[in-house]
Amino acid sequence: xxxxxxxxxxxxxxxxxxxxxxxxxxxxxxxxxxxxxxxxxxxxxxxxxxxxxxxxxxxxxxxxxxxxxxxxxxxxxxxxxxxxxxxxxxxxxxxxxxxxxxxxxxxxxxx
Amino acid sequence: xxxxxxxxxxxxxxxxxxxxxxxxxxxxxxxxxxxxxxxxxxxxxxxxxxxxxxxxxxxxxxxxxxxxxxxxxxxxxxxxxxxxxxxxxxxxxxxxxxxxxxxxxxxxxxxxx
Numbered sequence: 001x002x003x004x005x006x007x008x009x010x011x012x013x014x015x016x017x018x019x020x021x022x023x024x025x026x027x028x029x030x031x032x033x034x035x036x037x038x039x040x041x042x043x044x045x046x047x048x049x050x051x052x053x054x055x056x057x058x059x060x061x062x063x064x065x066x067x068x069x070x071x072x073x074x075x076x077x078x079x080x081x082x083x084x085x086x087x088x089x090x091x092x093x094x095x096x097x098x099x100x101x102x103x104x105x106x107x108x109x110x111x
Numbered sequence: 112x113x114x115x116x117x118x119x120x121x122x123x124x125x126x127x128x129x130x131x132x133x134x135x136x137x138x139x140x141x142x143x144x145x146x147x148x149x150x151x152x153x154x155x156x157x158x159x160x161x162x163x164x165x166x167x168x169x170x171x172x173x174x175x176x177x178x179x180x181x182x183x184x185x186x187x188x189x190x191x192x193x194x195x196x197x198x199x200x201x202x203x204x205x206x207x208x209x210x211x212x213x214x215x216x217x218x219x220x221x222x223x224x
Contacts, residue, residue: 031210032210034212034213036215041217041220042217042218043115043202043204043215043216043217043218044154044202044204044213044215045215046212046213046214049210049211049212051210089154093210096166096167097142097159097161097166097167098156098159098167099144099156099213100156101153101154101155102153103153104153
């Protein structure tokens with residue numbers, strides 16, 4: 001059974017800092033790895049999706065990498081802004097169309 | 112384009128009552144998922160449908176929970192009878208065929224007193 005872990009659980013940084021969020025998964029037989037953002041009281045917004053054959057995906061200030069062999073993914077946020085404050089979740093897609101989510105990293109970017 | 116639409120946004124009811132949560136997926140999406148999110152357990156998949164057919168309901172906690180998808184544009188998740196431990200945020204998500212992103216609704220915040 002797939003297990004997804006995110007470290008750290010919470011992170012507070014000053015505005016402008018570059019930061020890395022970590023995600024690890026136990027079953028490397030994934031189809032893709034997704035990163036989501038969740039704002040308080042809201043649903044999840046898909047940020048980046050990395051297919052199993054890819055190493056990384058970029059969108060604006062966000063860059064996500066995937067290393068299937070080691071069971072790791074990272075989300076890099078450049079030049080963080082207060083508007084980036086949210087909970088970030090990673091999720092691994094395995095056979096059967098099932099996403100397994102990590103517990104999330106709660107990010108606070110202070111002005 | 113309208114996203115995934117869930118109703119109600121909030122529900123407060125007494126223990127023992129029947130609760131029905133509703134979801135309208137994005138038009139053209141053929142997979143629909145119901146999740147539950149709690150502080151203790153995070154986000155858990157309850158059940159998902161493909162082309163209106165339930166594919167995997169292994170995440171449904173117990174017989175008090177049931178889900179239906181009578182057509183491509185509507186699904187319900189029902190809890191009968193409800194218990195305080197069912198209090199959580201319930202999300203519906205939909206996607207197109209293949210390894211594509213899931214699109215989430217804003218959730219229903221359920222409180223059972």
